Amino acid sequence: MNGAPVTHAYQALVVGAGGAGLWAALELARKGVKTAVLTKLYPSRSHTGAAQGGICAALGNHEEDHWEWHMFDTVKGGDYLVDQDAAEVLAKEAIETVIELEHMGLPFNRTPDGKIDQRRFGGHTRNYGEAPVRRSCFAADRTGHMILQTLYQQCIKHGVRFFDEYHVVDLLIEGGLTRGAVAYRIADGELHVFRSAAVLLATGGYGRVYRITSNAHALTGDGMALAYRRGVPLEDMEFFQFHPTGIVGLGILLSEAARGEGGYLRNADGERFMERYAPTLMELAPRDVISRSMYLEIRQGRGIDGGDFVHLDLTHLGREVIDRKLPDITEFVRVYQGIEPITEQVPVQPTAHYAMGGVPTDLHARVVVDERNTVLPGLFAAGECACVSVHGANRLGTNSLIDILVFGRRAGLEMARYVEGNELPDVPLTAHHRVEDELELLRTRRRGENPNVIRAELQSAMFDECGVFRTKKGLQHVARLIEHLKLRYCQARVEDGGKVFNTDLLDAWEVGYLLDCAEATVAGALARTESRGGHFREDYPERDDTNWLKHTLTYQAEGRPFLRSKPVTITRFQPKPRTY
Amino acid sequence: MQVDLRILRYDPERDKKPHWERYRVESGPMDRVLDLLHTVKWEQDGSLTFRRSCAHGVCGSDAMLINGRNRLACKIRVDQLGRKVSVAPLPGLPVVKDLVVDMEDFFAKYRSVEPFLINDSPAPPRERLQSQEDRERYDDTTKCILCAACTSSCPSFWAQKSYVGPAAIVNAHRFIFDSRDEGADERLEILADADGVWRCRTIFNCSDACPRGINITKAILEVSSAIVERRV
Ligand SMILES: Cc1cc2nc3c(=O)[nH]c(=O)nc-3n(C[C@H](O)[C@H](O)[C@H](O)COP(=O)(O)OP(=O)(O)OC[C@H]3O[C@@H](n4cnc5c(N)ncnc54)[C@H](O)[C@@H]3O)c2cc1C
Numbered sequence: 022m023n024g025a026p027v028t029h030a031y032q033a034l035v036v037g038a039g040g041a042g043l044w045a046a047l048e049l050a051r052k053g054v055k056t057a058v059l060t061k062l063y064p065s066r067s068h069t070g071a072a073q074g075g076i077c078a079a080l081g082n083h084e085e086d087h088w089e090w091h092m093f094d095t096v097k098g099g100d101y102l103v104d105q106d107a108a109e110v111l112a113k114e115a116i117e118t119v120i121e122l123e124h125m126g127l128p129f130n131r132t133p134d135g136k137i138d139q140r141r142f143g144g145h146t147r148n149y150g151e152a153p154v155r156r157s158c159f160a161a162d163r164t165g166h167m168i169l170q171t172l173y174q175q176c177i178k179h180g181v182r183f184f185d186e187y188h189v190v191d192l193l194i195e196g197g198l199t200r201g202a203v204a205y206r207i208a209d210g211e212l213h214v215f216r217s218a219a220v221l222l223a224t225g226g227y228g229r230v231y232r233i234t235s236n237a238h239a240l241t242g243d244g245m246a247l248a249y250r251r252g253v254p255l256e257d258m259e260f261f262q263f264h265p266t267g268i269v270g271l272g273i274l275l276s277e278a279a280r281g282e283g284g285y286l287r288n289a290d291g292e293r294f295m296e297r298y299a300p301t302l303m304e305l306a307p308r309d310v311i312s313r314s315m316y317l318e319i320r321q322g323r324g325i326d327g328g329d330f331v332h333l334d335l336t337h338l339g340r341e342v343i344d345r346k347l348p349d350i351t352e353f354v355r356v357y358q359g360i361e362p363i364t365e366q367v368p369v370q371p372t373a374h375y376a377m378g379g380v381p382t383d384l385h386a387r388v389v390v391d392e393r394n395t396v397l398p399g400l401f402a403a404g405e406c407a408c409v410s411v412h413g414a415n416r417l418g419t420n421s422l423i424d425i426l427v428f429g430r431r432a433g434l435e436m437a438r439y440v441e442g443n444e445l446p447d448v449p450l451t452a453h454h455r456v457e458d459e460l461e462l463l464r465t466r467r468r469g470e471n472p473n474v475i476r477a478e479l480q481s482a483m484f485d486e487c488g489v490f491r492t493k494k495g496l497q498h499v500a501r502l503i504e505h506l507k508l509r510y511c512q513a514r515v516e517d518g519g520k521v522f523n524t525d526l527l528d529a530w531e532v533g534y535l536l537d538c539a540e541a542t543v544a545g546a547l548a549r550t551e552s553r554g555g556h557f558r559e560d561y562p563e564r565d566d567t568n569w570l571k572h573t574l575t576y577q578a579e580g581r582p583f584l585r586s587k588p589v590t591i592t593r594f595q596p597k598p599r600t601y
Numbered sequence: 602m603q604v605d606l607r608i609l610r611y612d613p614e615r616d617k618k619p620h621w622e623r624y625r626v627e628s629g630p631m632d633r634v635l636d637l638l639h640t641v642k643w644e645q646d647g648s649l650t651f652r653r654s655c656a657h658g659v660c661g662s663d664a665m666l667i668n669g670r671n672r673l674a675c676k677i678r679v680d681q682l683g684r685k686v687s688v689a690p691l692p693g694l695p696v697v698k699d700l701v702v703d704m705e706d707f708f709a710k711y712r713s714v715e716p717f718l719i720n721d722s723p724a725p726p727r728e729r730l731q732s733q734e735d736r737e738r739y740d741d742t743t744k745c746i747l748c749a750a751c752t753s754s755c756p757s758f759w760a761q762k763s764y765v766g767p768a769a770i771v772n773a774h775r776f777i778f779d780s781r782d783e784g785a786d787e788r789l790e791i792l793a794d795a796d797g798v799w800r801c802r803t804i805f806n807c808s809d810a811c812p813r814g815i816n817i818t819k820a821i822l823e824v825s826s827a828i829v830e831r832r833v
């Protein structure tokens with residue numbers, strides 16, 4: 022093979038067209054930087070569009086609210102593993118970001134006096150934990166859809182250049198400098214080399230590493246794995262959030278907005294069991310707390326019909342509230358469960374939802390590669406694939422949408438500054454050879470295992486052993502399994518040998534990303550002998566600030582993970598016990 | 602239950618023209634057509650090609666012709682269809698491979714109606730105010746996920762491929778009736794074109810096809826009335 026690839030030159034590349042990538046692209050376009058956005062899905066199909074509940078900002082449209090309260094909630098919600106300088110940026114810039122979204126045309130629900138409507142969401146409180154506060158700005162229960170549409174529309178308005186259905190398969194980093202990326206055009210299987218001084222990873226999460234997840238099929242951790250393979254560490258990957266209310270078996274999300282609007286969780290005895298675990302915030306406690314409480318109920322035999330699920334009860338909310346504020350999720354319940362939520366209780370179980378960890382960055386979305394925050398010139402990351410870290414050990418609801426936009430914008434601005442002073446780097450003619458060879462091998466191997474089997478085994482083991490509850494024994498077992506699956510993956514075979522729209526090949530290719538992300542997740546989970554936020558070790562059930570108030574950095578060397586750590590930035594809020 | 606699944610297959614690297622293939626697939630009680638397609642792809646024939654991502658009806662990737670109607674594969678349950686299921690690509694759009702159609706023209710038409718807020722007045726320091734009634738006015742058309750089920754079900758579009766199509770009109774409607782927008786005249790101008798709203802023959806296929814339940818025909822009629830009102 023190894024023919025000459027098609028080559029392009031752009032000052033800046035944005036990989037991914039979800040909220041993070043689109044806002045970055047918009048800033049670059051406004052600054053006149055020649056930019057290409059590469060996305061394996063049409064932009065309007067990015068998973069930001071699936072976000073339901075809302076985006077938070079201390080607007081105070083209904084009641085008193087302050088960015089300091091928001092910052093505190095974020096830090097406490099993240100079990101004090103949050104970098105507080107980043108949380109401060111988030112909470113402050115959230116306000117102008119939401120206002121700008123409105124100016125761009127986002128159709129928020131409105132208060133009676135025409136302002137942006139706000140509702141309650143888990144872990145967001147008034148006056149440092151007193152009671153829930155209305156901080157989540159929303160557009161019915163399709164806030165993410167509206168954000169994605171609005172930003173895509175603005176990009177169209179500003180003439181952003183999109184390469185739709187281009188799957189980025191490699192990053193070009195050579196001699197300590199970022200030089201571009203290699204993309205596979207899905208339509209015809211051709212490789213394209215993009216030379217560029219600045220590359221932004223905005224590829225979203227990797228929920229598909231778990232059997233039951235709220236994440237789209239496309240969320241396979243591409244950006245994280247690509248960086249990891251090129252020597253960049255991944256930060257805090259052991260922290261993965263399980264959202265309490267997934268549709269049983271499928272994992273489709275029923276937004277926390279259902280509880281923000283007043284929904285209850287009930288066990289087999291009809292009891293609101295959160296009374297026992299979080300007496301102040303009840304159903305609006307953070308997600309890690311609720312998911313664990315649900316499993317404890319289930320273990321004590323109080324799951325519905327003895328099964329591994331509980332009930333979400335919306336029946337007391339009334340048709341009016343349900344139709345106006347929760348139309349989409351109630352439709353999901355009707356379509357995917359055959360249940361009428363206005364009159365019937367809805368069976369729910371925790372679903373793998375959100376990666377707190379990711380590619381480490383500084384406050385300007387620049388990728389940093391060690392405990393001293395050394396910048397890798399030209400590489401940027403924002404959105405769910407990045408870890409800045411505003412979510413620490415557990416993310417609060419509505420804090421991701423604001424994270425992807427605040428830091429997506431910062432990425433765009435910083436990239437514009439960076440390309441000003443930097444020439445387009447050289448790219449050797451052979452730059453794409455390595456990935457081309459790997460892809461060709463996978464496409465043309467005649468005999469071998471079905472990669473779908475490898476993926477299914479990985480997803481089950483991750484869900485069972487590296488989910489809400491973890492133990493040393495279980496984690497060691499998955500770690501060994503992953504090593505083994507990686508060997509088997511080297512011999513996997515796809516059936517479709519064609520060049521045109523070969524999803525068989527790309528699905529298999531994505532299994533490779535999942536294996537890398539899983540490896541880093543499990544390595545961090547095994548090492549961290551404490552429980553904090555989304556990471557709960559049954560053999561170490563307490564938080565251990567003496568030894569573990571630090572971030573994990575996982576590197577890959579010779580195909581194996583090894584760990585380092587870096588300190589947490591603490592400014593305003595000293596770690597305290599976390600009760601709700 | 603056992604389902605008799607027929608899929609219209611076409612691989613441009615191998616086939617001269619599309620042909621039907623049959624598969625026997627076991628379907629669970631709440632399975633959707635997307636689950637059947639995955640079963641075939643993962644267990645029987647890896648080369649079966651279709652788009653999908655979110656798997657719950659919000660990303661617009663997997664609109665296709667299912668038992669003769671445009672549906673999202675991830676949103677239609679097998680028990681709503683019975684034991685015989687047929688799946689073909691969206692009609693009227695060029696087929697790339699199997700169930701994948703070429704969407705470039707569809708998105709170009711979307712872009713042609715200026716689907717973005719136009720408002721050149723200086724923005725206030727806080728949000729622009731909008732009453733709940735004004736917000737409600739265009740609510741329905743904000744739901745569009747650009748799946749192309751409507752446009753590709755429209756006989757007027759089949760007959761005249763230059764017709765901008767229902768999806769683009771829906772997205773123009775979303776801004777024309779937004780009290781914050783100032784670009785209605787430009788958009789109405791575009792849609793008053795020979796390939797604009799007048800091609801609609803109120804056949805209602807689009808509204809029936811829309812997985813988001815948007816009343817598309819009503820939106821088109823509102824846009825055409827707005828054009829007429831502006832002329833007088
Ligand atoms: C069901 C659901 C509901 C949620 N609700 C909320 C909520 O109410 N509030 C909140 O704050 N958060 C919510 N979240 C979380 C939040 O939506 C996500 O974390 C966020 O949208 C991620 O945005 P992103 O821009 O990082 O990535 P995404 O929107 O996932 O976009 C990723 C992009 O990267 C592209 N891409 C990926 N890999 C490649 C590759 N190899 N080559 C080229 N392109 C690639 C994709 O095409 C896509 O365009 C929710 C999440 C889910 C799953």
Ligand code: SF4
Binds near residue numbers: 744748811
């Ligand atoms: S209007 Fe409905 S059918 Fe048409 S593209 Fe939008 S969501 Fe799909």
Ligand code: FES
Binds near residue numbers: 652663664673674
């Ligand atoms: S897969 Fe997203 S709409 Fe069906």
